[in-house]
Amino acid sequence: MSVRVAASAGFCFGVDRAVGLVEQTVREGKRAVTLGPIIHNHHVVQHFAALGVREIASPEEVPAGSAVIIRSHGVSRAVYEALQARGLEIIDATCPFVSRIHRIVQEAEANGRQPLIIGTPEHPEVVAIAGWCRHPLVFPDGEALQKWLDDDPKRHDLPFTMVSQTTSTQFLWDSCKKIAKKVCTNLEFFDTICKATENRQAEAAALAAQCDAMIVVGDRKSSNTGRLAHICAAHCPQVFLVDNASELDLPKLRQAGTIGITAGASTPAWIIKEVNHTMSEINTTVDAAAEESFEELLGQGIKTLNTGDKVLGTVTAIGNTEIQVDLDTKHAGYIPYDEVSADPTVKAEDILKVGDEIEVFVVRVNDQEGTVQLSKKKLDGMKVWDDVEAAAENKDTVEGVITEENKGGLVANVKGVRVFIPASQTGIPKGGDMSALKGQTVKMKITEFNRARRRVVGSIRMVNAEARKAAVEKLWSEIEVGKKYLGTVKSLTSYGAFVDIGGVDGMVHISELSWGHIRTPGEVVKPGDQIEVFVLKFDPEKKKISLGYKTPEMNPWNQFLAKYSVGDVVTVKIVKLVDFGAFAEIMPGVDGLIHISQISDHRVEKASDALQEGQEVEAKIIDVDTDRKRISLSIRALLVPQNDED
Numbered sequence: 001m002s003v004r005v006a007a008s009a010g011f012c013f014g015v016d017r018a019v020g021l022v023e024q025t026v027r028e029g030k031r032a033v034t035l036g037p038i039i040h041n042h043h044v045v046q047h048f049a050a051l052g053v054r055e056i057a058s059p060e061e062v063p064a065g066s067a068v069i070i071r072s073h074g075v076s077r078a079v080y081e082a083l084q085a086r087g088l089e090i091i092d093a094t095c096p097f098v099s100r101i102h103r104i105v106q107e108a109e110a111n112g113r114q115p116l117i118i119g120t121p122e123h124p125e126v127v128a129i130a131g132w133c134r135h136p137l138v139f140p141d142g143e144a145l146q147k148w149l150d151d152d153p154k155r156h157d158l159p160f161t162m163v164s165q166t167t168s169t170q171f172l173w174d175s176c177k178k179i180a181k182k183v184c185t186n187l188e189f190f191d192t193i194c195k196a197t198e199n200r201q202a203e204a205a206a207l208a209a210q211c212d213a214m215i216v217v218g219d220r221k222s223s224n225t226g227r228l229a230h231i232c233a234a235h236c237p238q239v240f241l242v243d244n245a246s247e248l249d250l251p252k253l254r255q256a257g258t259i260g261i262t263a264g265a266s267t268p269a270w271i272i273k274e275v276n277h278t279m280s281e282i283n284t285t286v287d288a289a290a291e292e293s294f295e296e297l298l299g300q301g302i303k304t305l306n307t308g309d310k311v312l313g314t315v316t317a318i319g320n321t322e323i324q325v326d327l328d329t330k331h332a333g334y335i336p337y338d339e340v341s342a343d344p345t346v347k348a349e350d351i352l353k354v355g356d357e358i359e360v361f362v363v364r365v366n367d368q369e370g371t372v373q374l375s376k377k378k379l380d381g382m383k384v385w386d387d388v389e390a391a392a393e394n395k396d397t398v399e400g401v402i403t404e405e406n407k408g409g410l411v412a413n414v415k416g417v418r419v420f421i422p423a424s425q426t427g428i429p430k431g432g433d434m435s436a437l438k439g440q441t442v443k444m445k446i447t448e449f450n451r452a453r454r455r456v457v458g459s460i461r462m463v464n465a466e467a468r469k470a471a472v473e474k475l476w477s478e479i480e481v482g483k484k485y486l487g488t489v490k491s492l493t494s495y496g497a498f499v500d501i502g503g504v505d506g507m508v509h510i511s512e513l514s515w516g517h518i519r520t521p522g523e524v525v526k527p528g529d530q531i532e533v534f535v536l537k538f539d540p541e542k543k544k545i546s547l548g549y550k551t552p553e554m555n556p557w558n559q560f561l562a563k564y565s566v567g568d569v570v571t572v573k574i575v576k577l578v579d580f581g582a583f584a585e586i587m588p589g590v591d592g593l594i595h596i597s598q599i600s601d602h603r604v605e606k607a608s609d610a611l612q613e614g615q616e617v618e619a620k621i622i623d624v625d626t627d628r629k630r631i632s633l634s635i636r637a638l639l640v641p642q643n644d645e646d
Contacts, residue, residue: 003279004211005261006203008316010272012196012265013324014095014166015039016332017371018072021093025069026051030089032067035059035079036124038093039072040222041266043244059083067091073124074098076131077106096321097194098125101163102132104190108161109133113188118145118176119165123223126165142175149183162189167197167224167265169231195317196324197224197265199354204228204262208235213256215248216241217275218264225264232262245274253279305331305372309362310379315352323348325360331372335360339375342416384415385451392446392456397463400444402437410434412442417456419444425459471503479545481535487547489529497521499533499547506545508533515555516589524549556589557629563587566621572633574615582607584619584633592631594619601639 011019018038025032026048033056037045045055053069059082062068067089070080074094083090094102105115117138119126130136139145149155162180164173173193180187208214214232216239218225229241238256242248253259259279263272305311305327313325313333323340325333340348352358361379365372391398400412400419409423421444428434448457485501492498496509513524525531533547564570564586572584572592581595599610611617623632 002257003259003261003276004207005272005276006200006207006263008196008200008203009217009261009263010265010267010269011332012194012200013317013319013332013334013371014072014097014194015265018093018095019044020366020371021091022048022053022069025067025091026053030067031063031065032069032091033062034069034071035062035075035083036071036073038069039266040225040264041219041268042221043219043271044266044268059086059088062086062088070094071124072098074102074128076128077102078131094128095166095194097166097192097319098128100321101129101166101190101192104161104163104192105129105133105136108188109135113159113161116145116160116162116180117165118162118173119168120223123165125167125223129163129165139176141172142179145176146179149179156183157185159186160184160188162187163192165223166192166194167227168193169201169227170198195319195354199317200224200262200265201228201231204260205231205235207260207262208232208239211236211256211258211260213238213240213253213258214260214262215253215275215279216262216264217244217272218267219243222264222266225266228262228264232260236260242275244271245278248275248278250278305329305362305365307362307365310359311362311374312357312359313374315354315356315358317354318349318352323352325358325374327372329372331365333360333372333374335374335376339363339373339377342377342381381416384417388414388417388419388446388456389449389451392449395445397443397445397466398458399441400458401441402439405435405438410437412444412458414444414456414458418454419446419456419458421458421460425461427460427464468503475502475504476540479535479538481537484532484534485547486530487533489525489527489531491527492521492525494520497525499531501533501545501547504543504545506533506535506538506547508547508549512536512548512550515550515557556587560587560590560631561624561626564621566624568621569618569638570621570633571616572619574611574613574617577607577611577613579606582611584617586631586633590631592619592621592633594633594635598622598632598634598636601636 022034022038032053034048034053035056037055038048049055056062059079068083069091070093072093072095105117108115115133115136117126117129117136119138120140121138126138130138139148160180162177170193177189180189214236216225216229216232220226220241220243225241229239233239238252240249261272261275261279311327313327315323316326317324321337323335325335327333337348340346341351358376359379360374360376361382363373363375363378388398398414400414402410403413404411410421410426412419412421423434426434426437428437442460443463444458444460445462446456447459447462448455487499487501487506490498490500490505496507497513498505499508510518510521513521518524531549533549536546536548538545570586572586574582575585575591576583581593581599583591584594586592596604596607599607604610617635618638619633619635620637621631622634622637
């Protein structure tokens, strides 16, 4: 025979918290009563009664001067207000998951919606939930819900908000949702089954399927204990629901090969331990896993936790408001949703799942309650600070997003850390528009880091300088005569233009800017222009580079030859009159001569008698001397000779 104990058997977070609050009250020496049994386990209730914490049934029974502890199942709004009206000290031990359901049904009704509650109508938790709305509808199962909806088809169009008792089974909840979704046209639902309960039930079902007998430990009045027994019975031939070890049917259990043990959420660890002990005494070959689990249980009280510790834990449940984490101690660890991630858009279930081992930061230890508040966000933040500090020490480059501009410079977000970038280190020229970088991802160096003062200073300029240095070294290592670069015109002088070709400035002499005659470089280029240049010569020692801009393709003579030929008629512009004729511009940089004999069909004494500078006329190309680069033009050739009329 082997014995296996379910890992999540025993107190859930809500029950553990409630019991812890009563224990704290007793230690503080307060007189207190519980409104109803603090949890559904008579052993725990009797234990507290022996310590002076008795159970009452109504607000009117609270003795004067006593504090009243609201049980984990919660109470209705009317009961809560009655306690407040008496001016009593209220210690609210309502399970946080149940409190959330109170808020849901209250807000739903305030918004004109009808709350539908799926659960056992007489269960204290359900009674309390129903008490937070004026007209609750409670259905124990899908059959009852279906009948109510079918009785009046008009109900199908009502706005419904549906919730579930935290200890319901997933099967029951899913079946009710399916029925409602099928006929209701205005339905919203909240999956309010406690994830710890859901996991406990799934674990019990899996364990039961592997065992010959199952022992379910818990108070018979406990709803979740009864459901565990029902679930186990569907997977195992023999299920024993026992209140404690004295109720074990040892003769029958001795005949089983493999025995599983689970327990309801209200079952104290000492009762589970007692059952496990009893089974161990009749079996000398206890399953190794069960043995290890028991030893771990004994050792839980030894480990200590302190605020500020970094600890490893295992995610055991993902609830609606918090994540439960097993720290392998006596404490119930939990991470509030707002402590999961610094990014408010991140959902806990997207980055965590049950069974994940995670490192967390201890925010607060409450030994009285037996709980410890944890934060993943704080630890992630600390790790980011570690990363930024390492980047500062190692002079590494980091990336950040510019989030704002202020009087002194820019502010960047580097993985959640605020980094100030002085104006002089932004890489923007003095007087330039720094706001243009807002929203941009930039690279920077960390120049100052002070964790205590939470001050971090960065420099974009240093990264730019390094990049520029690397680019310069690369350029000088690869430069050669004739190599082409796409450069940016940086400045102009009377003798040429300086062009940045990748971190290095080269000079384009005025004679290399144009094939035609120009008086200033500004006639061809201006600062900021991107132009293609090529290397004419360079001196690595003096760090000087001569660049060319005009190419053979840009040569006006070559352009003329490619476009025109002898016999073509062109429109030309008279640019100069001389004794022997007139020079005319065919295209920029290319002039032709109209000899005085070719100006007219009759004798002309002076060119100025027939033409004037600036005048545009049509002329015919009658000769091209490519060697001497001379072109002859004729106006006369386009005129009809007078002697042809005969």
